[in-house]
Amino acid sequence: MKTRLSKISVNVSIMILIFFAILAIFAPFLANDKAILCKDVDGLHFPVVSGQKCEQPEFSLQPFLKYHYSGIDPQNAAFISPLTDQHLQPGQQRHYLGTDRIGRDVAAGMIHASRVAILTGTGSMVIALLIGLLIGLTGAYFGNDQLSITRRSAMIGLLSIFLGTFLVYYRKYFSGNFSQVLFTLLIFMMGLVLADGVLKRLKPFRKRFKLPLDMMFSSFIEIFQSLPASFLVLVLVSLFTKASLYNVILIIGLLRWPSIARFARAEMLKIKEQRYIEAARAIGMSDLRIIVRHALPAVMTPVIVAVAFGFSSSILLESALSFLGIGLPADHVSFGSLLSEARKNYEAWWLVVFPGFAIFCLVFAMNTLGDHVSRLMERK
């Protein structure tokens, strides 16, 4: 579709994303009950950053919205509509988007929620990218018969993974005593070196075998893709004793990598056959260098599509979680938690419309961009 409509929608999407990015980055400076810049008896200072009070200022620079997202306005509690008369004291700012049950400003909540949404999308996609690229690229690059290792190194590798896991799992039981930690490490290392030396001399362990890396990784991808992700996120997030946004980001990232890995793998399989990779190999470039310097940039285009869709789906997941109130702290404010307030009072349409529309805009913009990139690729 090379229509004007699609051009417009792409431009609008970019603007929406920039808008939300600005809200996310400058959230504390846009909506806060403290002044940004203040000049009073203490001199010039920044209350937003330092948390100082600003009383009887000679000069002060106030944020756009004078409400903090968690600040409670008891005068305007119990769902005050943005359109009705609000109980305002002289000089007090209106609640432009109304208030919720306990009198928090919805507009300030929305600005903070944009920050939460962008943080969730970015954080979980960074994790998903790291895992997805690692698994997708190495699996496709080495295929099923490119990576051959000796039985000795396989044994030593497994042994070191075991010892490493053991040490990490029981780290608390060694940490009381620093010399013991060092000593244990040293002993384990020596054991590995010794085992390596012994295995080197044994003939059966000198044999090489081919590691079917691609088969292993692609079945791994398949299994993870078949998992019902939203169900699992819900369960896994609730297992943490302390609810926090970072757990949610981590869990979403750990479950959202398969699509990235699949795109990366498919593209890598195409690239592998190209001349320039062959040439790089011929001049003796290391595999790592070929993957990072030559394959990675070429793979990024299709991966961007997966990242864009993954970004929006993790925003959707996080807002669904906070809508349900699971896995996130009780005072957490995001689009989902704002929306869930509306369930306590159906007449509060502003709590249904604004946050929902904000999620929709973000998700729609991201999807449009992803779609646009994939169309560009097809045309090529």
Place this chain on the structure above:
Amino acid sequence: MSIMTSFVLKKALLIIPSLVALSVIVFFLSKIAPGDQVQMFMAVRGSQTDRLSYHQQQKVYSEVYEELGLNKALFYISIKPAYFPDTLYKVIPASKKNVMKAWLRHDQDWEWIQLVFENHEALIGAADFFNDPELAFILTQIKTIHATADLQKARQLAIDLKNSTENNAVNVPHKTRELLSNYFINFLHDQKKTQRITSVFPTLHWHGLNNQYHQWLSKAIRLDFGISLTDGQPVSKKISMAFIWTLSYVIFAYLLSLFLAISLGLYTAYHQNKWQDKLISTSGFVLYAVPLFWLGTLAIVFLTTDIYGKWLHIFPDIGVGSAYESMIWIEKLGEGLPHLILPALLLGMHGAASAIRLVRNTAIVELKADYIVTARAKGISESRMVFRHLLPNTLLPITTALIGGFPGALAGSVVIEVIFNIPGMGRLLFDSIRQMDWPVVFAMVMLLGVFTFIIYLLGDILYARINPKIKYQSA
């Protein structure tokens, strides 16, 4: 053996290790879940423990603990540092175990810890026996010591306590005086224990079949997942009733989304880049970006209440009507069915939004294939071409993707069920998570996992059956 049979067998054999891995993962996840299961179990049983003495409370607690099998080893084997006792799992309750672990971490001397705790128990027994106020007072302080995970702090507390008892010449029964002094001697005994290098080496312990995982699995195979910690009902009974609710609307939603996706997907592909395509594709794309819970909330606020006009009040209120406990499930279902129409419609439409694109993109590729050109050249009717040639060839590559949506749907859409107050699987999961009713949660995870594997196996078999490339591939 035909290719077909071996293909199915291969897939079926792969499922067994996957199921074992799944059960191990689910089991260990259930072990890290927060909350004290024993306490919840006691509460659900209605055991009154407030009036009992500390000692009796401990006794009731350990009985339940043993009944739940929590004093057994976790798994068939365990790997621990050599200085670690292999009987630590028998210690009851968990709080005591944690303190012991923390002290072990600090001192690595299991024998000493055992001795001190034995002395502690003896003192508690004596205090219960003599019922002496002064001893009871000292004991409360000793209990604090034994609840302090930081060993250095615990030692300091013990020293303080010892000094104060000596200085004040407390008057405790003669027989317990010896116990007390023994306790202090043992606790503050400062031995220089030489730590051997080998004490940190990993050692393997074999616990045999009498372990928690084995117990859990052998029950789970018979669909016995224990009882719910909120109302004491069997977990399987709770899940089966919820499953019926979910199934009753999810089947409808799933079929609706399949129908919409396939018909609209083919239609848009056929009219590619015409206005029909643009309209449907764009609205599908827009709907795809709408969060389900927003859609649900909007629908409830506008369509099931009178608030925004009577003419908009099309659907019945949320919930599933007045279903009584005494009704059998089919009656309950009949009562609730009208309330399930709106959620099913929403779910079906939302599911279709993403699937339309999939069908459309595949169909566009197929439309350019040679067999379509040939069929048209031979002059068959367009409708015959679409239904006999295009439809099967479009569905073939996306069979797994379309079927794969089903297990997820059976888990119930949590948000839809929570919003519409339907007592289905998603709602059950939501409630159980909030109330830390872990037996229910992990039974659901396990069942859903098994179900996902089976559905995918069926999908693969179906794919192999309808795909001529596999069917006619002779050896």
